[in-house]
Every structure is written in C-alpha cells, then in structure tokens.
Amino acid sequence: MSSLRSACSTSQTFLGSFTQVQHKRQFDSKPCFNDFGFASKKQPLSKNTKTKKSDSVFVVRALGIHGWEDKEIEEKKSGSRMAPQSKLHETAEGRVIAIGDLHGDIAQTIRCLQLAGVVSVEAEKPSDVHWTGGNTVVVQLGDVLDRGDDEIGILLLLRKLGAEARDAGGAVHMLNGNHEVLNVAGDFRYVTPGAFVEADIFSDLLEDAYGENNLEEGVPCFRMKTPGDRVMMSTQELCDRRVRLFAPGGVVAQQLANNRTVLVINDTCYVHGGLLPKHIEYGLEHLNTSMSRWMRGEFEEDIQVALDLAAGSKSSVVWNRMFSNERILPADWETMYAITQQVLDGLSEECGVEVKRLVMGHTVQRSGINSELDGLVWRVDIGVSNGVLGASPEVLEIQGEDVSVLRYGFGQANRLKGIDSTDNVNTVFEELSCSAIDHAYLLRSNL
Numbered sequence: 001m002s003s004l005r006s007a008c009s010t011s012q013t014f015l016g017s018f019t020q021v022q023h024k025r026q027f028d029s030k031p032c033f034n035d036f037g038f039a040s041k042k043q044p045l046s047k048n049t050k051t052k053k054s055d056s057v058f059v060v061r062a063l064g065i066h067g068w069e070d071k072e073i074e075e076k077k078s079g080s081r082m083a084p085q086s087k088l089h090e091t092a093e094g095r096v097i098a099i100g101d102l103h104g105d106i107a108q109t110i111r112c113l114q115l116a117g118v119v120s121v122e123a124e125k126p127s128d129v130h131w132t133g134g135n136t137v138v139v140q141l142g143d144v145l146d147r148g149d150d151e152i153g154i155l156l157l158l159r160k161l162g163a164e165a166r167d168a169g170g171a172v173h174m175l176n177g178n179h180e181v182l183n184v185a186g187d188f189r190y191v192t193p194g195a196f197v198e199a200d201i202f203s204d205l206l207e208d209a210y211g212e213n214n215l216e217e218g219v220p221c222f223r224m225k226t227p228g229d230r231v232m233m234s235t236q237e238l239c240d241r242r243v244r245l246f247a248p249g250g251v252v253a254q255q256l257a258n259n260r261t262v263l264v265i266n267d268t269c270y271v272h273g274g275l276l277p278k279h280i281e282y283g284l285e286h287l288n289t290s291m292s293r294w295m296r297g298e299f300e301e302d303i304q305v306a307l308d309l310a311a312g313s314k315s316s317v318v319w320n321r322m323f324s325n326e327r328i329l330p331a332d333w334e335t336m337y338a339i340t341q342q343v344l345d346g347l348s349e350e351c352g353v354e355v356k357r358l359v360m361g362h363t364v365q366r367s368g369i370n371s372e373l374d375g376l377v378w379r380v381d382i383g384v385s386n387g388v389l390g391a392s393p394e395v396l397e398i399q400g401e402d403v404s405v406l407r408y409g410f411g412q413a414n415r416l417k418g419i420d421s422t423d424n425v426n427t428v429f430e431e432l433s434c435s436a437i438d439h440a441y442l443l444r445s446n447l
Contacts, residue, residue: 180256
C-alpha cells in the first residue's frame with residue numbers, strides 16, 4: 001500500500017489546480033453515471049444531498065456485480081469475488097464490432113456505439129442508451145481509463161449494455177489495456193482532474209451501499225457533505241480514494257479482472273497492444289487468468305511470469321507496438337509477415353480453429369482504421385477521445401468473411417471493404433454533429 005500511496009504523489013503537480021479558488025467545475029451537476037438510471041435523478045449532488053442506499057447498490061450491480069441483494073453485500077464484505085473470464089475463444093453468430101481506445105470520453109463512446117448500430121441514434125442522454133444490436137458482439141479493445149473525465153461512466157455504460165446484449169443473444173466484451181494496468185498498479189500520471197472527482201463521487205455511492213470501511217484498511221475515507229468540500233480536498237485525499245477503487249482487490253479493479261487480455265472470437269484475435277510468438281508459447285488462457293488474479297488481489301509468485309509477459313515490458317501484450325506503424329517499411333515486410341503468421345498459427349492450434357487476423361488498439365492511427373500485411377493485422381485506435389485527438393468515430397465490422405470499416409460520412413455510416421493502409425485512400429468524411437447528445441451529463445473539467 002505504501003508504494004501505491006507514494007505513486008499518487010506523481011499526480012500532485014497535475015492536480016494542484018483542484019485546490020485553487022478559481023476552479024470552474026460545476027460540481028452541482030450530476031456525474032454521468034447517475035444519468036444511466038443507476039442512481040436517483042431526483043437527487044442531484046448538491047448541498048447535504050446523499051444518495052439512497054438502494055440506489056447505490058444499483059450502481060454497483062450495474063458495474064457488473066449482478067444479482068446482489070443486501071444479504072449478498074455481506075458476502076462481499078467477507079471476501080467473496082466474481083470468477084474472472086479467462087476463456088480465450090468465443091463464437092458469435094452475428095456481426096462482431098471492434099472499438100478502439102476510448103480514454104474517458106463518454107460522448108464519443110456513444111457515437112461509436114451508434115455508428116456500430118447497436119444503440120439508438122436518438123439517444124439524448126445516457127439513460128436513453130439501450131442495446132438495439134440483437135446478436136451483435138462488441139469488443140472494446142481496452143484503454144477506457146485515463147486522458148478523459150468519464151472513465152467509470154463508460155465502464156457502467158458498457159456493463160449495462162452487456163447485460164442487455166446477453167438478453168438479446170449478443171455480447172459486449174472489454175479487454176484490459178496498458179492504462180487499466182497503470183491504474184491498478186497505482187500509476188495515476190494520466191488521470192485527469194475530472195476523473196479524480198468522478199472516482200470520489202463514485203466512492204461516496206459505494207460507501208452508501210457498503211459502509212466506509214468495506215475495503216482495504218489504512219486509507220482514510222470520509223463522505224464529503226457539499227460540492228465545495230470536494231474542491232478543497234487535498235491531492236493526497238483524492239488519490240487515496242482512487243487507490244481504494246483501483247488497487248488490486250478494489251471494487252473497480254475486481255471489475256477490470258473480469259476483462260480479458262486476449263480474446264478470440266470466431267476467426268479473429270483481439271488484443272490491446274500485440275502478440276508475439278513468446279506469448280503464444282506461454283499460453284494465452286493462462287495469461288488471461290494470471291492478469292485477472294493480480295487485479296483481484298492475488299499476489300502468488302506463480303503468476304509473475306505471466307504478468308511480465310502481459311504487461312511487464314515494451315514487448316508485452318498490452319504495451320507492444322511492433323505492429324503499430326501505419327506504414328511498415330518494405331525491408332521489414334517479409335519478416336513482419338512471417339512473425340504474424342507464426343502468431344496466427346499458434347493461436348489456431350491453441351483455439352482449435354483457424355485464426356486469420358489480429359485486431360489491436362493502443363497506438364493512434366492518424367489515417368483512420370487500417371490494415372497491413374495483406375489483411376493479417378488491423379489497427380483500430382484512431383484517437384477518438386477528445387483527450388487524445390477527438391477524431392471522428394470509426395469502428396471495425398466483421399461479418400462472416402467480410403471485414404469493413406464503418407465511418408461517419410455524408411450523414412450516415414459508410415462501409416469501406418477491406419481497406420489496406422497501403423492503398424492510400426483519401427476520402428473526406430463529414431463530422432457527425434454531437435448535437436444529439438446532451439452534454440449536461442458529462443463530467444467535464446473547465447480548468
């Protein structure tokens with residue numbers, strides 16, 4: 001815990017403006033997760049306002065802890081946990097949609113989902129966002145956290161849509177990226193001021209549900225009575241509350257533990273950074289399990305090798321940028337192709353089905369979603385978050401043998417079949433207006 005607490009000091013300079021009188025945030029506005037209908041909309045966060053315990057329980061249940069009742073909360077206090085998802089291979093009958101890094105931008109997240117055709121295009125606020133995608137499967141490739149203010153709001157939204165999708169025969173899968181790993185490890189250097197406040201407000205809701213001492217002891221935890229009190233919180237206090245959520249075994253960390261690091265659906269492998277032959281040789285299902293165990297607070301030595309392969313170096317699964325260059329040099333092409341084919345062959349052997357391609361995020365593609373190595377590799381991180389580039393949303397659609405890029409253009413989604421980055425396609429697409437989205441719910445910082 002001491003190392004995690006000391007890690008918070010790296011954010012002190014960045015967050016120093018929180019204690020300044022000229023702080024401009026309208027703290028009386030509700031956090032975005034309240035507008036999903038998970039918490040009472042009749043009680044905005046204003047002076048002397050507390051959320052009902054039943055509302056808070058609903059918030060936590062929506063985060064992925066389904067079916068909890070008051071008696072089951074007692075079981076949570078005693079240490080019971082959800083089993084992580086470690087299975088490597090899944091099948092899907094309908095479309096599969098891949099969405100890249102979202103980095104705390106819930107408005108752009110909703111636009112991506114609308115573009116994919118899995119939620120209503122008429123949604124004006126998060127409570128209006130419901131699954132309409134039928135048996136479609138959505139894969140979000142990690143990095144929901146950092147660089148934006150609405151991290152927990154996005155987690156709640158995707159968990160809620162995942163439950164609705166299951167009822168319709170579809171699914172929503174989230175992968176862990178390097179920024180999820182950073183936060184669980186206590187590295188908050190990329191956390192925005194607004195995201196610290198979002199975590200603070202969410203902590204209040206958890207305390208309503210479970211009491212103030214339900215998590216790790218030794219970290220001060222107290223309810224802030226007024227919006228003004230939040231402004232005056234010290235940097236260390238804000239960091240302490242975030243540590244309680246994200247440290248291994250914390251409430252949010254346990255939910256991230258249900259995400260996989262590598263996932264294969266039908267004939268396509270989804271991963272945040274990239275895969276190398278050494279990852280395949282180790283065993284990806286074991287790697288998934290080990291990452292989940294660490295996030296759940298298990299520190300046994302037998303998972304150390306897997307953690308190193310998953311997140312311990314620049315060649316690890318969540319940090320790898322080997323496939324990220326938008327133009328692979330001709331001199332490197334044959335070598336890269338051979339390595340990629342070796343990875344796909346290893347995946348095929350482990351999964352028992354032919355795996356034909358890798359889909360990854362992690363590195364911004366300024367030319368938009370693109371493919372390389374004759375379609376063996378697809379890169380889908382386009383910097384959609386306004387904390388990165390604010391690019392117009394794009395998603396990858398896989399349906400049978402067809403791989404398409406969906407983009408906003410000329411007032412509707414365009415499908416570009418099998419575009420390779422070397423084709424140098426120069427199409428101008430109109431930006432979709434955000435006017436359909438009510439920005440009042442966004443937890444945005446005006447610093």
